[in-house]
Amino acid sequence: MAQPDSRRRPGGRSARVRAAVLAAADALLAESGLDGLTLDAVADRSGVHRTTLYRRWGSVPMLLVDLLDAGAEDDWQAPDTGSLEGDLVAVNREVHAALTAEPSVTAAVVAASFRSPEAREALHRFWEDRYERCAAVVHRAVERGEAPPGTDPRRLLVAATGPLYHQRILLGRPVTREEAEGYARAACAAAASGLLRDCGGDTSPGGGPARGGPGRSR
Amino acid sequence: MAQPDSRRRPGGRSARVRAAVLAAADALLAESGLDGLTLDAVADRSGVHRTTLYRRWGSVPMLLVDLLDAGAEDDWQAPDTGSLEGDLVAVNREVHAALTAEPSVTAAVVAASFRSPEAREALHRFWEDRYERCAAVVHRAVERGEAPPGTDPRRLLVAATGPLYHQRILLGRPVTREEAEGYARAACAAAASGLLRDCGGDTSPGGGPARGGPGRSR
DNA sequence: ATCTTAATGCTACTTTTGTAGCGTTAAGAA
DNA sequence: TTCTTAACGCTACAAAAGTAGCATTAAGAT
Numbered sequence: 001m002a003q004p005d006s007r008r009r010p011g012g013r014s015a016r017v018r019a020a021v022l023a024a025a026d027a028l029l030a031e032s033g034l035d036g037l038t039l040d041a042v043a044d045r046s047g048v049h050r051t052t053l054y055r056r057w058g059s060v061p062m063l064l065v066d067l068l069d070a071g072a073e074d075d076w077q078a079p080d081t082g083s084l085e086g087d088l089v090a091v092n093r094e095v096h097a098a099l100t101a102e103p104s105v106t107a108a109v110v111a112a113s114f115r116s117p118e119a120r121e122a123l124h125r126f127w128e129d130r131y132e133r134c135a136a137v138v139h140r141a142v143e144r145g146e147a148p149p150g151t152d153p154r155r156l157l158v159a160a161t162g163p164l165y166h167q168r169i170l171l172g173r174p175v176t177r178e179e180a181e182g183y184a185r186a187a188c189a190a191a192a193s194g195l196l197r198d199c200g201g202d203t204s205p206g207g208g209p210a211r212g213g214p215g216r217s218r
Numbered sequence: 219m220a221q222p223d224s225r226r227r228p229g230g231r232s233a234r235v236r237a238a239v240l241a242a243a244d245a246l247l248a249e250s251g252l253d254g255l256t257l258d259a260v261a262d263r264s265g266v267h268r269t270t271l272y273r274r275w276g277s278v279p280m281l282l283v284d285l286l287d288a289g290a291e292d293d294w295q296a297p298d299t300g301s302l303e304g305d306l307v308a309v310n311r312e313v314h315a316a317l318t319a320e321p322s323v324t325a326a327v328v329a330a331s332f333r334s335p336e337a338r339e340a341l342h343r344f345w346e347d348r349y350e351r352c353a354a355v356v357h358r359a360v361e362r363g364e365a366p367p368g369t370d371p372r373r374l375l376v377a378a379t380g381p382l383y384h385q386r387i388l389l390g391r392p393v394t395r396e397e398a399e400g401y402a403r404a405a406c407a408a409a410a411s412g413l414l415r416d417c418g419g420d421t422s423p424g425g426g427p428a429r430g431g432p433g434r435s436r
Numbered sequence: 437a438t439c440t441t442a443a444t445g446c447t448a449c450t451t452t453t454g455t456a457g458c459g460t461t462a463a464g465a466a
Numbered sequence: 467t468t469c470t471t472a473a474c475g476c477t478a479c480a481a482a483a484g485t486a487g488c489a490t491t492a493a494g495a496t
Contacts, residue, residue, distance in 0.1 A: 013492065014443065034332075040483085049445050054484065056443090110388060111332035114252075124390040131389075155381075155397065159404055162384030163376045170328060170383055171349075171376070172342040178417075179373065186377055186413040190404035199396075232463085232473065258453085267475050272454065274473090437496105444491070452483065461474070466467100 020046040021053065022070060025063050034108040039063075061116035064109065068122040078134045084141035084191070088160045088184035091134060095161050096180035099168045110169055131157055138191075147191045152198035159196060160187035238264040239271065240288060243281055252326040257281075279334035282327065286340045296352045302359035302409070306378045306402035309352060313379050314398035317386045328387055349375055356409075365409045370416035377414060378405035 024046035028036045037060055043050045057063045079090035098106050113123040135153035142151055163183045168175050190196055242264035246254045255278055261268045275281045297308035316324050331341040353371035360369055381401045386393050408414055 017444075038483090051446080051485085052444055058484095114329035114332050120390060127389055155400065158381045158385050158389070159377075159401060162382075162401075163373075163380030165388055166380030166383045167376050170341075170387070171345055172338060182373065182413065183377060183380075186408035187404070189411055189413055190407050193407055195400065195404045195407055235474075256453090269455085269476080270474055276454095439496075440494090442491105442493080444489105446487105446489075448486085450483100450485070453481080455480070456478085457476105459474105459476080461472105463472080464470090466469080 017048050017052065018056075018066075021048055021057075021063070022067055025067055029067075029108055030103065030105060033103050034060075034111045037063075037108075037112075059116065061112055061119035064112045064119050065122040068109065068119075068126050072126050072129055076130070076133065078137050080137075080140070084137065084144070084146040085185060085188045087137040087141070088156075088188050089181045091137070091157075092160060092164060092180040092184040093177065095164050096175060096177055099164065099175065107169060141191075148194045148197065150197040150199070151191055151194075152196055155196040155198065156187055156191045159190060160184045235264075235266050235270065236274075236284075239266055239275075239281070240285055243285055247285075247326055248321065248323060251321050252278075252329045255281075255326075255330075277334065279330050279337035282330040282337050283340040286327065286337075286344050294348070294351065296355050298355075298358070302355070302362070302364040303403060303406045305355040305359070306374075306406050307399045309355070309375075310378060310382060310398040310402040311395065313382050314393060314395055317382065317393065325387060359409075366412045366415065368415040368417070369409055369412075370414055373414040373416065374405055374409045377408060378402045 021042060024042050025037060028041055028045060039053045039057075039060060040050060042048075042063070043053055053063075057066065079087050079094075081087050081090055098104075109123060113120045131154060134157050138147065138151060138153035138156055141147045142149055147156070160183060164175055164180055167173050167179075187196070239260060242260050243255060246259055246263060257271045257275075257278060258268060260266075260281070261271055271281075275284065297305050297312075299305050299308055316322075327341060331338045349372060352375050356365065356369060356371035356374055359365045360367055365374070378401055382393055382398055385391050385397075405414070
């Protein structure tokens with residue numbers, strides 16, 4: 001029953017410092033992307049000293065972790081339009097909107113996630129939470145009989161949203177709103193045909209030697 | 219008719235230096251990922267001097283650009299199994315193999331692409347080339363009547379491969395071989411239903427204000 | 437009010453990263 | 467061969483990133 005960490009001191013000044021730092025970081029990120037987000041810049045903007053930043057956060061990715069974890073505490077919930085197709089289209093519209101924003105905070109956060117394992121995990125947690133909430137869409141669809149029992153919520157949601165993220169963030173091509181909706185409808189149809197069920201318990205992570213193929217560089 | 223750049227000197231020593239540097243970079247990348255790839259490390263390993271690296275390449279991402287452009291000159295071509303589903307499954311198997319390799323060169327290259335615009339464009343060129351070659355799969359399928367005329371090769375290919383990349387690289391979750399094949403079959407079914415045609419000439423890149431929604435951080 | 441001490445601010449230092457200037461080497465032409 | 471000069475190696479330097487040690491401030495307890 002360890003007492004609450006003896007003598008922590010989370011109130012007052014520390015809280016103000018954290019708030020000032022996170023606000024400055026958020027502003028810098030939205031203004032000039034990840035490149036504008038250096039500890040020195042945050043120190044200047046927030047009025048908090050360099051060394052304090054290095055002590056409490058240590059690096060830019062760690063600061064992003066804090067920012068992400070703080071941002072995950074919102075009350076967002078998945079759309080509920082009454083039909084699977086409607087819900088998926090609505091989700092993809094939101095993703096599309098977030099991806100076409102300029103400058104894209106999403107892209108900046110993804111970029112940051114490739115600079116440290118901690119930031120990676122924070123972003124994964126964030127998305128995990130989002131897909132978890134979206135699973136409700138699939139459960140309702142199964143209850144309504146729009147998708148067969150056994151339909152894997154994650155597979156369906158990834159099938160719908162994955163192409164959007166891929167085309168925009170990794171392939172770097174613009175995505176039209178109509179395309180975004182099309183991917184949603186395509187995933188919906190595939191789910192209705194029972195092609196996105198969680199069949200087989202084969203969860204072995206990898207496979208063979210794995211050399212060559214597209215995506216491989218040399 | 220500008221003469222061939224007067225007096226270039228691409229032979230001999232310069233070529234040896236470039237080869238040594240690219241080889242060292244490739245080795246470091248495969249061994250310890252992007253973090254192990256610093257200009258100093260490449261200098262040590264290749265025997266080429268620091269300043270030469272800074273002069274000719276300038277930064278790690280630029281070096282990756284060179285590496286990528288050199289690697290794109292291979293003779294890879296899309297599978298041809300006789301059916302659309304077979305081809306898509308084969309493609310996704312290759313992608314899956316590349317993505318589950320450890321350490322993943324693909325992941326490292328993607329990470330590098332977020333560190334400079336030049337590296338970004340190089341990676342986009344590389345993938346553009348790959349999807350271009352894969353378009354043959356869709357053309358053959360349309361000729362065989364497996365997909366309706368007007369089916370957009372890119373949409374179909376992104377629908378098939380996008381979920382793989384998304385789940386593995388952005389969401390950070392393992393992907394089973396069976397899942398990879400499932401996404402290919404789902405895309406195939408959607409295409410057969412005519413859900414991945416290039417309908418409407420609306421190629422406007424973006425839209426409204428675009429705030430909030432999943433993927434947005436705060 | 438007074439005391440204790442976690443958290444912050446400050447200065448000085450080290451390490452890493454990137455650049456400038458100049459002498460040296462060797463590719464390509466005569 | 468000899469000559470020219472693009473490309474390279476080297477040293478020294480400049481700027482940025484990160485750390486150490488100590489003084490100062492203020493949160494929480496008495």
